[in-house]
Amino acid sequence: MAEIEARGVRKVYGDLVAIDGLDFAAGSGELVSIVGPSGCGKSTFLHIVGGFVEPSAGTVSVPGRLGIVFQEPALFAWKTVLGNIAYGLPRRERARAVRYVELVKLGGFERAYPKELSGGMKQRVALARSLIMDPDVLLMDEPFAAVDAQTRSTLQAELLQIWERARMTVLFVTHSVDEALFLADRVYVLSQRPARVKEVLEVGLPRPREREQVLADPIYRDLHARIWSLLEA
Amino acid sequence: MLGALAVALLLGVWELAPRVGWVREQSVPPFSDVAREAASLLGRPEFLSDLASSGARWAAGFAVAVLIGVPLGAWMGRSRRVRRIVDPLLALGYPVPKAALILLFVLWFGAGNVARVGIVVTGCLIPIVISAMHGAAGVAPELLWAARSLGRRPPILQAALPQILSGARIAIAVAIFTVLASELLIRGSGVGAYMFDALDNGQTVTVFAVAAIVAGLGFALDAAYVLGVRRALPWLEGEL
Amino acid sequence: MRALALVLAAWWLASRSASAFVLPAPGEVADRAWGERGALLDQVAVTFGRVAAAYALACVAGVALGTLIGRVDVARRALRPIVSFLFPAPKVALYPAMLIVLGLGAASKIALGFAEALFPILLATAAGTSRVDPRLVWTGQALKVRAPLLRIVVPAALPAILTGARIGLVGAIVGVFLAEMIAGADGLGHQMAISYRTLDTAEMYVAIIAVSLVGYALDRAFLLARRRALAWSAEG
Numbered sequence: 001m002a003e004i005e006a007r008g009v010r011k012v013y014g015d016l017v018a019i020d021g022l023d024f025a026a027g028s029g030e031l032v033s034i035v036g037p038s039g040c041g042k043s044t045f046l047h048i049v050g051g052f053v054e055p056s057a058g059t060v061s062v063p064g065r066l067g068i069v070f071q072e073p074a075l076f077a078w079k080t081v082l083g084n085i086a087y088g089l090p091r092r093e094r095a096r097a098v099r100y101v102e103l104v105k106l107g108g109f110e111r112a113y114p115k116e117l118s119g120g121m122k123q124r125v126a127l128a129r130s131l132i133m134d135p136d137v138l139l140m141d142e143p144f145a146a147v148d149a150q151t152r153s154t155l156q157a158e159l160l161q162i163w164e165r166a167r168m169t170v171l172f173v174t175h176s177v178d179e180a181l182f183l184a185d186r187v188y189v190l191s192q193r194p195a196r197v198k199e200v201l202e203v204g205l206p207r208p209r210e211r212e213q214v215l216a217d218p219i220y221r222d223l224h225a226r227i228w229s230l231l232e233a
Numbered sequence: 234m235l236g237a238l239a240v241a242l243l244l245g246v247w248e249l250a251p252r253v254g255w256v257r258e259q260s261v262p263p264f265s266d267v268a269r270e271a272a273s274l275l276g277r278p279e280f281l282s283d284l285a286s287s288g289a290r291w292a293a294g295f296a297v298a299v300l301i302g303v304p305l306g307a308w309m310g311r312s313r314r315v316r317r318i319v320d321p322l323l324a325l326g327y328p329v330p331k332a333a334l335i336l337l338f339v340l341w342f343g344a345g346n347v348a349r350v351g352i353v354v355t356g357c358l359i360p361i362v363i364s365a366m367h368g369a370a371g372v373a374p375e376l377l378w379a380a381r382s383l384g385r386r387p388p389i390l391q392a393a394l395p396q397i398l399s400g401a402r403i404a405i406a407v408a409i410f411t412v413l414a415s416e417l418l419i420r421g422s423g424v425g426a427y428m429f430d431a432l433d434n435g436q437t438v439t440v441f442a443v444a445a446i447v448a449g450l451g452f453a454l455d456a457a458y459v460l461g462v463r464r465a466l467p468w469l470e471g472e473l
Numbered sequence: 474m475r476a477l478a479l480v481l482a483a484w485w486l487a488s489r490s491a492s493a494f495v496l497p498a499p500g501e502v503a504d505r506a507w508g509e510r511g512a513l514l515d516q517v518a519v520t521f522g523r524v525a526a527a528y529a530l531a532c533v534a535g536v537a538l539g540t541l542i543g544r545v546d547v548a549r550r551a552l553r554p555i556v557s558f559l560f561p562a563p564k565v566a567l568y569p570a571m572l573i574v575l576g577l578g579a580a581s582k583i584a585l586g587f588a589e590a591l592f593p594i595l596l597a598t599a600a601g602t603s604r605v606d607p608r609l610v611w612t613g614q615a616l617k618v619r620a621p622l623l624r625i626v627v628p629a630a631l632p633a634i635l636t637g638a639r640i641g642l643v644g645a646i647v648g649v650f651l652a653e654m655i656a657g658a659d660g661l662g663h664q665m666a667i668s669y670r671t672l673d674t675a676e677m678y679v680a681i682i683a684v685s686l687v688g689y690a691l692d693r694a695f696l697l698a699r700r701r702a703l704a705w706s707a708e709g
Contacts, residue, residue: 052378068382074375079470088383111432115470124381228298236554243555260574320475328688330645332651333662333681336669339675401483404589409564417565417655418666427681432569440569448562455561 003084004049004137004169009058011044018044020194021058026186031163033180036190037231042173043071045139045195046179049171064136067149069223073122073144075114075129082110083129100128103162120151124158132161140172142222153211156182164208177227181205182214187223191219262438269414270442280427280443287412287423290346292354295408302358303397306365309388314364321361331356349415354413357404364400368393398462400472405458409451494674502678507677517683520611520660521691522648523579527586530644532638535591539598540622543630551600556595564588564649573657582652582660583653597598597637635699646688671690 006024010017016043026032036042045055049060063105077085086097101110106122114122123143130138144152156179163170174180180187181203189198204219214220247264272282276446309315334355339346373390380387390397416425424447431439459473480501488498494659505686506513541548542556568585613625617641653662655660661684 035419047378050378050382052374052381066382068379070375070379072373074373074379076376076388076391078394078466080468087380087385113468127407129379129383140304150276235550237551240554256574304678318476322480325476325480325689328529328646328692329681329685330647330650330688333649336654336665336677337681340669340674344639389520406561406563409561411565414651414655417568428566428569432572437573440573444566444570447566448559451562451566452558464609468630 001061003061004032004171005059005190006045006049006086007059009045009048009055009060011041011048011053012056013155016026018120019048019055019196020196022190022197023194024188024197026169026171028169029167031172031183032186032188033172033174033184034188034190034228035174035177035180035231036195038175040190040193041195042175042190043141046139046231047174050139052178062137065133066137066139067130067133067135068121069126069130069141069143071145073114073119073126076124077114077188080111080113081117081125083104084114084125085132087129087142089132096132099130100132103131104128105158108110120147120155122156127159127162131166135143135168138168138170140170142174143172145175152179157211159183160209177224177231180210180225181220181223187227189227201226241412243287257414261438262441266438267441267445270438271445274439274442275448278286280424283423283427287416287425290349290353290423291408291412294350294412295357295404297350298357298361298404298408299356301354302354302361303365303390304332306362306397306400307369307393309362310366310369310371313387316370318342323359326359330419331359331411332414333419335411339419342423344419349412352415353408353411356407360403360407361397362400364396364403367394368400371396394466395469395471398466402455402458402473405454406451409447409454413447483527486678494672497675497678502675503681506679506683508647513679513683514663516659516661516680517654517687520653520662520684521687523582524586524645526579527649528582528642530583530587530589531590531594531641531645533636534572534587535594535641536598536627539595539634540602540627540630542599543602544622544626549603556592560592560596564648565655568652570654577656577658579621582649582657586648586677587651589644591644593640593644594634595637598630598634600678601633601637602626604633606630629674632703635702639692639695639699642691646684646691650684704708 004024004026006022006096007020009024011059022045024032024034024045028180034042036046036144044053048055049062050066051060051062076087078220079087081099081101082094085100085149086094089096098110104127106121106124106128109117109121114125117125126143137159147155160183172180184203187201187203190196201223203223205214205217244264247261249263251261251263253257285335309319331352335348336354338352338355344349369389369392372387372389376388376392377387407459412423412429416423417429418425420426421430424443428440428443462473463469484499488496493501500699511546538552542552543546543549559653562587567588568581571581571584606629607627607660609629610621613621650662652664653660656664657663661680665677665680668674668680
């Protein structure tokens with residue numbers, strides 16, 4: 001399992017400074033969340049960490065294999081659920097995909113096409129597609145933002161279950177404070193654009209996390225209030 | 234069912250108008266005469282061979298346009314530099330009536346099949362290249378990033394396929410139009426030539442009958458294309 | 474503009490290596506055009522007079538029928554099969570029939586131009602008017618607006634209609650020009666056909682460039698008018 005390290009990351013588009021010197025670190029097996037207001041540049045930062053976008057300055061180090069789940073489920077419309085999940089595998093290993101269909105609770109939908117799936121189901125496929133590659137690092141860019149509240153809760157819980165077993169390093173970007181606190185070991189709070197780190201908070205909630213317990217926990221309430229005040233400042 | 238009624242009404246008017254004297258029978262033959270002639274034409278060897286010639290030109294022109302146009306358009310879609318050069322060229326070519334180029338092509342390449350197929354290719358290239366270009370340019374970057382993170386090459390053609398298929402549908406109709414126009418202009422062989430001969434010989438009913446057959450074929454090819462694509466590609470969503 | 478220069482340059486270069494018969498130099502074509510500019514302008518007027526007539530008819534018929542199909546369910550269900558059948562049919566196939574019915578004069582040319590221009594306008598109007606936000610219509614009803622079709626629906630659908638109208642303009646030009654080429658007595662298309670038969674290649678180029686230039690100018694003018702007409706909308 002690998003660590004993520006980013007130092008002095010800066011991203012400029014012409015005159016627009018999207019990210020203004022970000023330092024970030026995630027230890028091996030940690031689930032770290034990045035929270036910030038919409039449009040602050042957190043997605044851009046994740047794209048830089050993933051190597052899809054070049055930073056204007058700064059260094060990023062992500063040793064090991066990378067998996068990624070985007071907000072819009074970037075599924076390949078011409079492939080079935082199985083085809084999508086197996087997309088990164090060599091031919092002889094394709095059969096493994098069946099187990100991952102079960103893992104994300106999509107049993108029965110192996111031969112369905114993306115056009116037949118709901119938003120939540122598509123994200124499950126996207127998740128399975130990344131997980132089957134045994135990634136050391138999993139990047140998630142507001143993956144549950146476009147999904148209804150019920151489904152979101154379910155998916156969060158399932159993500160935690162899967163993560164507890166696989167224990168890859170996870171970088172989870174979100175604009176939902178609730179989500180960040182429920183999932184993460186640590187939370188980075190970003191400012192408005194240009195993005196800078198306002199504060200890094202340790203989330204001292206015990207694992208495994210049950211939603212009811214977490215919501216009742218005073219640590220949760222304190223952290224929640226703290227993050228909100230940071231975001232509103 | 235309302236549609237069927239409307240069609241029946243239209244055909245009814247077509248049948249009656251010349252018989253009753255609303256239009257001259259020599260100008261517009263009644264529907265039944267035209268239908269009978271059309272059926273007879275489909276059994277006539279000279280017509281069928283002309284139909285085959287036209288069909289071959291249509292198929293060849295369309296195929297070449299797809300083989301050249303799809304990769305070209307996709308390449309253009311992914312390269313901003315290429316687009317900046319080609320876009321104004323396309324805009325310039327837009328108002329040029331492609332039909333006019335028929336005579337130029339004959340001038341350059343003679344009256345054989347090179348010119349006839351060449352003009353079809355030229356006409357079809359535009360919708361195909363434009364749709365392939367838009368399709369390729371419009372692929373969500375996340376899709377390509379996802380493929381990259383999975384160790385695969387960017388699936389640009391597959392992602393652009395819905396758009397390409399739309400362009401091809403237009404190209405089918407453009408090809409039919411271009412083949413027919415070129416045959417009406419330079420004659421020789423083909424359905425257009427057959428039609429013009431009938432016109433010269435005053436065979437009004439034949440002229441209408443061939444027109445009806447061509448219209449029917451255009452409709453049938455389009456419908457067959459849409460059905461065929463849906464069946465071959467069940468993952469496709471939305472309009473074509 | 475740079476593209477134009479590029480094309481001219483390429484043309485000039487190509488004409489150096491090709492025979493003057495097949496590909497005369499741009500200078501030669503320009504001289505020819507200038508030398509007969511009076512007659513040329515007459516032909517341009519003839520052709521584009523017909524284009525104007527065909528286009529005007531197509532706009533009126535296309536918008537009227539399109540609005541009918543887009544707003545009146547009965548009309549849509551009744552007319553859809555006929556429109557779907559005629560749309561992919563090559564209109565030029567009907568041209569010989571038009572010649573029979575309308576003769577060799579301007580009427581048949583206008584008819585083909587009309588047929589080519591009609592469908593893009595009709596389909597775009599039908600699509601645009603059917604998608605007008607119903608709340609706009611309800612507001613009009615509440616305010617007791619008279620002639621809501623004209624005052625609300627068509628303006629709301631205008632962006633879509635104008636997109637179809639732009640394609641229709643090209644159709645009208647193509648239709649008239651082609652009709653003049655196939656069987657006509659005057660106009661730029663006829664000029665092209667005649668010069669083809671008399672092997673007067675420079676004249677062929679004059680005709681094709683003339684129709685393209687005027688067509689290009691009309692397209693630009695259309696885009697300008699479109700921008701002004703849609704200045705109020707998000708698109709403009």
